[in-house]
Structure formats: structure tokens, C-alpha cells
Amino acid sequence: MxxxxxxxxxxxxxxxxxxxxxxxxxxxxxxxxxxxxxxxxxxxxxxxxxxxxxxxxxxxxxxxxxxxxxxxxxxxxxxxxxxxxxxxxxxxxxxxxxxxxxxxxxxxxxxxxxxxxxxxxxxxSIFGATGLTAYFGLTDIGHPKEGEVLVVSAAAGAVGSAVVQIGKALGLKVIGLAGGPDKCAFVKDTLGADACIDYKSENLSAALREHCPDGVDIYFDNVGGDILDAVLKRLRLKARIVLCGGISQYNAGGETRGPANYLSLISARGRMEGFVVIDYLHRAEEAIAAMAPWVAAGKLTxxxxxxxxxxxxxxxxxxxxxxxxxxxxxxxx
Ligand SMILES: NC(=O)c1ccc[n+]([C@@H]2O[C@H](COP(=O)([O-])OP(=O)(O)OC[C@H]3O[C@@H](n4cnc5c(N)ncnc54)[C@H](OP(=O)(O)O)[C@@H]3O)[C@@H](O)[C@H]2O)c1
Missing domain, CATH: 3.90.180.10 (Medium-chain alcohol dehydrogenases, catalytic domain)
Incomplete structure (x- = not known):
């Protein structure tokens, strides 16, 4: 038995x-x-x-x-x-x-x-909910246009690493945020981001100013908390914040912290929109058809x-x- x-x-x-x-x-x-x-x-x-x-x-x-x-x-x-x-x-x-x-x-x-x-x-990962989250979050909520500046938090993680690579495949300038030098090296050298900020050791606001001098068009947020607040201060006109997750808050019990700098959305005429991947499962084939050629070309791993x-x-x-x-x-x- x-x-x-x-x-x-x-x-x-x-x-x-x-x-x-x-x-x-x-x-x-x-x-x-x-x-x-x-x-x-x-x-x-x-x-x-x-x-x-x-x-x-x-x-x-x-x-x-x-x-x-x-x-x-x-x-x-x-x-x-x-x-x-x-x-x-x-x-x-x-x-x-x-x-x-x-x-x-x-x-x-x-x-x-x-x-x-x-x-x-x-x-x-890529061909499961993780990949669908990255693909539809970026395309359907982020509405990327070639040449725009995309910032991605938890960029070495499952969803984030896919967002970085899809962002590059779509012709965006991509700045990753990750914790530690090994993850940052991976985000830049393997995933192809234009830069990666080690949010654990660098001054995040100063680094965002340096890498996004004209501001951020799309912020793909996986973490919430202080990082979301720092990016909110650097939004470009008509910026989109893709509210994918808020991992910094998941263990906080009832003490979830909201963004302090949300008023920046007013002057930026910006938008912050949440989404859940289960609403996109019926469109899985569409995402897989878009991502498979990038995988075959070595652009998405x-x-x-x-x-x-x-x-x-x-x-x-x-x-x-x-x-x-x-x-x-x-x-x-
Ligand atoms: N909306 C949806 O439908 C949907 C679907 C799937 C996932 N998600 C969300 O997407 C996010 C990423 O999920 P994943 O599966 O790809 O996980 P993951 O990014 O592979 O792993 C989580 C990463 O979050 C970072 N992190 C943990 N605590 C943090 C903190 N306090 N501040 C900043 N960063 C922190 C860590 O990266 P560092 O070492 O770089 O700090 C960690 O490796 C999560 O928020 C998840 O809930 C949403």
C-alpha cells in the first residue's frame, strides 16, 4: 500500500x-x-x-x-x-x-x-503563472512603448526576472532593483538590464535619480513599502505603476503600510493599477505564443x-x- x-x-x-x-x-x-x-x-x-x-x-x-x-x-x-x-x-x-x-x-x-x-x-515559471504575471502585468497594465524607462523591483526573482527580459525584448530601458551584488550582477549580465540598483546597500533615491534622470515611465512593483515610495517620487508624466505584489508587507499582520508619496500620481497624471494573474489564465496561449520566440532566441530564460x-x-x-x-x-x- x-x-x-x-x-x-x-x-x-x-x-x-x-x-x-x-x-x-x-x-x-x-x-x-x-x-x-x-x-x-x-x-x-x-x-x-x-x-x-x-x-x-x-x-x-x-x-x-x-x-x-x-x-x-x-x-x-x-x-x-x-x-x-x-x-x-x-x-x-x-x-x-x-x-x-x-x-x-x-x-x-x-x-x-x-x-x-x-x-x-x-x-x-516562464510558461506558468509566473510568466503570465510578468507578461500581462507589463503589457496589459504597463502599456509599454519602445524607449520608455521601466523600473522593476525584486528583479532577480521569478516574476521580476521575466519582466526585466520582456521589457528588454520590447525595447525598453530597464532598471532592476535587487538585494545584493550577486543578484544585481545576474540582473545586468544575464537578464540584460541596463542597470541594477542594490537597494540594500545603495541610496535608492539617489540611484534612481542617476539611472532615470528624466523619470520613470513604468514601475513594475513586486514589493511595496519604502521602495514603492522612492519610485513614486520619480514618476514621469503619464507614468504607470503596475501593482503586482507587495512582499515587504505580507508578514506585517494588520500593519500594512500604504504609500506615503501617492500624491505624486496627481502631478504626474499617473496611474497605479493592480491585477491578478488568474484573470488572464484564459489568455495563456497568447502569452506563450509571444514568449516562446524570445525563449528560442535566448532572450528569455x-x-x-x-x-x-x-x-x-x-x-x-x-x-x-x-x-x-x-x-x-x-x-x-
Ligand atoms: N498579481 C499577481 O497575480 C501575482 C502573481 C504572482 C506573483 N505576484 C507577486 O509578485 C511578487 C514576486 O513574486 P515571485 O514569485 O516572483 O517571488 P520572487 O521575486 O522570486 O521572490 C521574492 C523576492 O522578493 C524580494 N523581497 C523579499 N522581501 C522583501 C522586502 N521586504 N523588500 C524588498 N524586497 C523583498 C526578495 O528579493 P531581493 O533579494 O532582491 O530583495 C525575494 O527574492 C510578489 O509580491 C508576489 O506576491 C503577483
């Missing part, structure tokens, strides 16, 4: 998520009904928003109920099938949850050809950061909030 491991949310975290907020449970694998598939989960996508899903906060998705398997996107291989649409051996992606195995009726599971990707994990073991999910999640991750954070199950 096969044992299935699953990680359950057992308490609402205060501050950074702790190991004790989760509990690993072992159960016996259930037999398949007609129409079911058994998925051996291989990789989990570790996303900053998971911290929000763990709270009672009102969001685009309901909170994960206490006692439930922690919500997660993942990919895996079909190892048994009673559903004619899914062959044994095929790869699927979907909301698997933090577990080693999932029995599903196939609804919400997308098949993909892992042999055509540099690594199966790309189905969770994805760095994966893989932590091994389902039991290390809490640590992998914490890495996002300390900046320990370097690239798309995955857990290999």
Missing part, C-alpha cells in the same frame, strides 16, 4: 510562517474511480501570496481553512489513469496542494510536454531555485521573504 504525504495548515502564522504552522500527515492511497487520474506530484511552485492565503484576510481566493492541505500550484506525472484524456506518463500542471500524490478528476489540470522544456519546472523535500516547504516559503531564493522557488517533492 502506498503512503501519501500531505502538509496541512494548522495555525495562522504571526510574522514569518513557522514549521509549527504546518503538520505533515500520512494517509493510505485511495483507489481510483472512473474518470480519475493519480498524479505523482514532482514540483511545487512556492509563491509569496501563500502567506496571504494563510491568513483570514479577504483576497481574490478564500483563506486556506485550518486543517486543510496547504494550497499550492504544482506539476506532476500521471501514474495511473481511468480518464481517457490523460495517459499514464503525461505531465500535468494545476493546483495540486502541498502533497506527494493527488487523485483528481482532471478538471483544472493542464497537460504539457515536459520534453520540450529545458526543465519541467519551466511549466511553473528562467533561473530555478529548487529545495528538495516536501517537509522543507515551510523553509522554502520563508526564503522568499528573506530574499534567500535566487530565481523561481520550487520544492522538489
Amino acid at each position: 502506498t503512503t501519501v504525504r500531505s502538509l496541512h495548515l494548522v495555525s495562522r502564522p504571526e510574522g514569518h510562517p513557522k514549521d509549527s504552522d504546518f503538520e505533515m500527515r500520512d494517509t493510505v492511497a485511495v483507489p481510483l474511480q472512473d474518470g480519475d487520474i493519480r498524479i505523482a506530484v514532482k514540483y511545487l511552485s512556492i509563491d509569496p501570496a501563500m502567506r496571504v492565503w494563510m491568513t483570514e484576510a479577504k483576497s481574490y481566493w478564500p483563506p486556506v481553512p485550518l486543517g486543510d492541505v496547504m494550497r499550492s500550484a504544482g506539476i506532476g506525472e500521471v501514474v495511473e489513469s481511468k480518464n481517457p484524456k490523460f495517459n499514464v506518463g503525461s505531465w500535468v500542471s494545476g493546483m495540486t496542494g502541498v502533497r506527494s500524490e493527488l487523485v483528481s478528476d482532471g478538471k483544472g489540470m493542464q497537460r504539457f510536454d515536459a520534453s520540450r522544456l529545458p526543465h519541467p519546472g519551466w511549466a511553473l 528562467s533561473k530555478l531555485d529548487v529545495v528538495e523535500g516536501l517537509e522543507n516547504f515551510p523553509e522554502a516559503l520563508r526564503r522568499l521573504y528573506t530574499g534567500a531564493n535566487f530565481g523561481k522557488q520550487l520544492v522538489q517533492v
Whole structure:
């Protein structure tokens, strides 16, 4: 009999998520009904928003109920099938949850050809929600025009690194913001940004003045907080702020800090607009069709950061909030 491991949310975290907020449970694998598939989960996508899903906060998705398997996107291989649409051996992606195995009726599971990707994990990065977030956030909300100045925070991260590269492919001047010299070197030398500001060691306002002397046309915000405030002071006329995420605020409990310098939007006649990638899932093919040629031309790549073991999910999640991750954070199950 096969044992299935699953990680359950057992308490609402205060501050950074702790190991004790989760509990690993072992159960016996259930037999398949007609129409079911058994998925051996291989990789989990570790996303900053998971911290929000763990709270009672009102969001685009309901909170994960206490006692439930922690919500997660993942990919895996079909190892048994009673559903004619899914062959044994095929790869699927979907909301698997933090577990080693999932029995599903196939609804919400997308098949993909892992042999055509540099690594199966790309189905969770460039060709998954991460890539769609970067592509639609920049194009649909940012409305980029060639030659404009784009600033991207968390530029060495999963979404940010894709935004930097897409921005360059679209002919923008791209300034990345990242924590530390290694990440900044990566943003410049590998991703092709025009410059990268190490916000942890440089004076951010002075560096933005230096690199964006005429101001910022598009700010792709992944972090919020002080960084958003610093960029708000440098907006160009008709600037767009793409409100993708605010990771600096996710562990703040009820103390989320709003931007102090939002009045700059008035004089800049600027716009700040949030979006959620789930509203774009039906347009996935459009984004993939646009990005695939950039991947083929070597203009768009994805760095994966893989932590091994389902039991290390809490640590992998914490890495996002300390900046320990370097690239798309995955857990290999
Ligand atoms: N709107 C949507 O639909 C959508 C979809 C996916 C993701 N997102 C958002 O996009 C953002 C990036 O997600 P991701 O998956 O690509 O994660 P990621 O960028 O790969 O990892 C998070 C990064 O955030 C930076 N960071 C952490 N704490 C910070 C702080 N206090 N101040 C400044 N930077 C901090 C760290 O980079 P450094 O080491 O450089 O500081 C860290 O590596 C998140 O805010 C996420 O919620 C939104």
C-alpha cells in the first residue's frame, strides 16, 4: 500500500510562517474511480501570496481553512489513469496542494510536454503563472512603448526576472532593483538590464535619480513599502505603476503600510493599477505564443531555485521573504 504525504495548515502564522504552522500527515492511497487520474506530484511552485492565503484576510481566493492541505500550484506525472484524456506518463500542471500524490478528476489540470522544456519546472515559471504575471502585468497594465524607462523591483526573482527580459525584448530601458551584488550582477549580465540598483546597500533615491534622470515611465512593483515610495517620487508624466505584489508587507499582520508619496500620481497624471494573474489564465496561449520566440532566441530564460523535500516547504516559503531564493522557488517533492 502506498503512503501519501500531505502538509496541512494548522495555525495562522504571526510574522514569518513557522514549521509549527504546518503538520505533515500520512494517509493510505485511495483507489481510483472512473474518470480519475493519480498524479505523482514532482514540483511545487512556492509563491509569496501563500502567506496571504494563510491568513483570514479577504483576497481574490478564500483563506486556506485550518486543517486543510496547504494550497499550492504544482506539476506532476500521471501514474495511473481511468480518464481517457490523460495517459499514464503525461505531465500535468494545476493546483495540486502541498502533497506527494493527488487523485483528481482532471478538471483544472493542464497537460504539457515536459520534453520540450529545458526543465519541467519551466511549466511553473516562464510558461506558468509566473510568466503570465510578468507578461500581462507589463503589457496589459504597463502599456509599454519602445524607449520608455521601466523600473522593476525584486528583479532577480521569478516574476521580476521575466519582466526585466520582456521589457528588454520590447525595447525598453530597464532598471532592476535587487538585494545584493550577486543578484544585481545576474540582473545586468544575464537578464540584460541596463542597470541594477542594490537597494540594500545603495541610496535608492539617489540611484534612481542617476539611472532615470528624466523619470520613470513604468514601475513594475513586486514589493511595496519604502521602495514603492522612492519610485513614486520619480514618476514621469503619464507614468504607470503596475501593482503586482507587495512582499515587504505580507508578514506585517494588520500593519500594512500604504504609500506615503501617492500624491505624486496627481502631478504626474499617473496611474497605479493592480491585477491578478488568474484573470488572464484564459489568455495563456497568447502569452506563450509571444514568449516562446524570445525563449528560442535566448532572450528569455528562467533561473530555478529548487529545495528538495516536501517537509522543507515551510523553509522554502520563508526564503522568499528573506530574499534567500535566487530565481523561481520550487520544492522538489
Ligand atoms: N498579481 C499577481 O497575480 C501575482 C502573481 C504572482 C506573483 N505576484 C507577486 O509578485 C511578487 C514576486 O513574486 P515571485 O514569485 O516572483 O517571488 P520572487 O521575486 O522570486 O521572490 C521574492 C523576492 O522578493 C524580494 N523581497 C523579499 N522581501 C522583501 C522586502 N521586504 N523588500 C524588498 N524586497 C523583498 C526578495 O528579493 P531581493 O533579494 O532582491 O530583495 C525575494 O527574492 C510578489 O509580491 C508576489 O506576491 C503577483
